[in-house]
Amino acid sequence: MARDAGAKKVYFASAAPPVRFPNVYGIDMPSRDELLATDRTDEEICQEIGADALIYQDLEALEASVLALNPNIKEFDSSCFDGNYVTGDVDAAYLDRIEALRGDLTQMKRPPNSITQMDLNLVGADDDEAIEQVS
Numbered sequence: 001m002a003r004d005a006g007a008k009k010v011y012f013a014s015a016a017p018p019v020r021f022p023n024v025y026g027i028d029m030p031s032r033d034e035l036l037a038t039d040r041t042d043e044e045i046c047q048e049i050g051a052d053a054l055i056y057q058d059l060e061a062l063e064a065s066v067l068a069l070n071p072n073i074k075e076f077d078s079s080c081f082d083g084n085y086v087t088g089d090v091d092a093a094y095l096d097r098i099e100a101l102r103g104d105l106t107q108m109k110r111p112p113n114s115i116t117q118m119d120l121n122l123v124g125a126d127d128d129e130a131i132e133q134v135s
Contacts, residue, residue, distance in 0.1 A: 003050065013055040017062065017081040018045070024090055024098060029080065031099040 002010045018037035022029040032038045036045060042054045059081050067073055079085045 012051040
């Protein structure tokens, strides 16, 4: 989209590190295969999103800045960034099980690490007629 508008270079900047792992502590996040950064290099991500470069917040710098504000913090849950789960009992086999339990059969049929995108075209040609009839 940016290139279509005339941009010669496209940079993606994030105030967070790349999300490579799901959160398993109560937040319903996509599976590993649905996360763009899982098992991809920055170059591969650039290719997928059409960017020339990526700029991410460094995890260690992020944690250091938070500690500077509150030195009483003893531990961070950065699992969605680094895959180190604080309970110590989450591994690839565990993630495989919970992803299978989600019951998303289409997810299980997709090739590993494929991109899943939502169709945000909320009004189609057929919908225009329905909207006119309701109006």
